[in-house]
Amino acid sequence: MRKKLYFLCLLLSIFLPLIGGGCSTRKKELIVSAAASLKDSFEEIGKAFERENKGTKVLFNFAGSGFLRVQIEGGAVVDVFASAGEKDIDLLEKKGLIKRGTRRDFAENEIVLISPARSKLDLHSFSQLSQPVVKYIAIADPKLAPVGQYSKEFLEKQNLWKDVEKKIIPAGDVKGVLDYVARGEVDVGIVYRTDALIFSKAVKILAVPPRGSYTPPRYPIAVMKNCREPALAEEFILFVSSPTGQGILKKYGFRTVALGNG
16 A cells, blocks of 8 residues: 555656646747748847747748738638738738737838949939839839839839839849849849848948838738737737837837827
8 A cells, every 4th residue: 555655656746747847838839920021120029029928939930921911811820910011911801810909000111222232323213213224123023022012003103114114023022122132133123121221231222212102111910810829919919019119120220100000
């Protein structure tokens, strides 16, 4: 009898700490799909969020907003979606894939014309893109990335699209455009100001569209309907809009906006 009690106590002493420890140390994971232009700022925001929420791990998936939307529509496991434009979140909302009441706008950006840092091309205006000296122009695919949509919209409003369409080299997202320009594979490209600043050693800004000449890029964020950790996901969105989150976004060149319904 004593031996049985001894072994029972021994087994409990081994397995109870493991059971308790497993529950207390299990990390909560939050999967955030975010526009490629948010990569650097959101990685820093993610680390700051993890520090304030011990036991939480934020996993990111960065790509063009249109590509991320298609993934979500196809059933990809995503808790939070941060888009570089309204269109893709609008489409998800119409399909009932966003948790009602969680959509918010949290930042603004702007597009700029860039060239390789060592380029000797003498351009100071988008209107010069129609000149013969400009042979190749990289923009993100308007069907996949909001930055491409903004770029095309601006060029159309300036009556430049028909003149430059044959020069366009499409990329999957803003990072692809930056790669083309940085490697000197194109003469110029159109990207977000924030990305041009991050890659300032490889590219330089040639021109900025005047205010009001196109729809300013506004970034919405929302919790997905099938989110596994809805409370944590909403906390992340609030953190993005907090002084800490907004300060990080500002550091990377974003114009911050008051958190509000998209």
